[in-house]
Amino acid sequence: MPLSLRDLLNRARWSDANLHALELVVVHRGAPDDRRTVAGAMVSDVGASGVTLTPSREDEEAPFLPYHRFLAVRGPHGLLWDKEQGVLPTAVAREATVTSSDEPVGREVGVAHEVVLRAATDTTPIVIDGSAGEGGGQILRSSLTLSLLTGTPFVIDRIRGKRKKGGLLRQHLTCVNAAAAIGSAKV
Known part of the structure; x- marks a missing residue:
């Protein structure tokens, strides 16, 4: 080209x-x-x-x-x-x-923790560790988005588990309810 x-x-x-x-x-x-x-x-x-x-x-x-x-x-x-x-x-x-030798060489950054606690089967949904990484709402929002796109149900365990105030807050519940309404899903 x-x-x-x-x-x-x-x-x-x-x-x-x-x-x-x-x-x-x-x-x-x-x-x-x-x-x-x-x-x-x-x-x-x-x-x-x-x-x-x-x-x-x-x-x-x-x-x-x-x-x-x-x-x-x-x-x-x-x-x-x-x-x-x-x-x-x-x-x-x-x-x-x-030449390609002029290009900087990148390196892959390894993931320090597993996010999937249990893989999905025919009868059970995938289980995601909600305390992975910073353990904030971003893993919830990302999971909701991917679930809506792929139609794959999921369960989050230990959501915000590393936080002083663990569990879902109002903004997280609002996000979950909005995603459920968009995807015609049940919570």
Whole structure:
């Protein structure tokens, strides 16, 4: 898939961290001969239809620059994008030279505790440990959501078991009743 202008700018912003080194050549105010060069350091956000620039004054609204006003994008080593040609081969070639060894290596974080106390069978629902993790209402809300999506019933044991005030509070009961009403379930 060819590299788009947005992809090029996002790569410069996040992967290469050199968005500040780019120059954006744009049509200013819509007049064909009114060209303006915007420093890449002025770009605060790269969106689907254009870029948002950092305002020059604090009381000023952030200017938006739509992609259709772009004429060219220049980098430290020359032209990277042109309105008529798109992303130039030199920009794509530079992307191809980035090897996977340049990418940071992630690692999987192991789960320190089991959340499922008992697996579901044909006759009994899954039993979830309500005291897992912080033992708050988030495990209840996540379980309710997944149950609604999959149609799988569940039981929570020791809900908020690590808290000083264990058990369900009003907001948790409201959430359970709302989920039951949405899913036509019984509590």
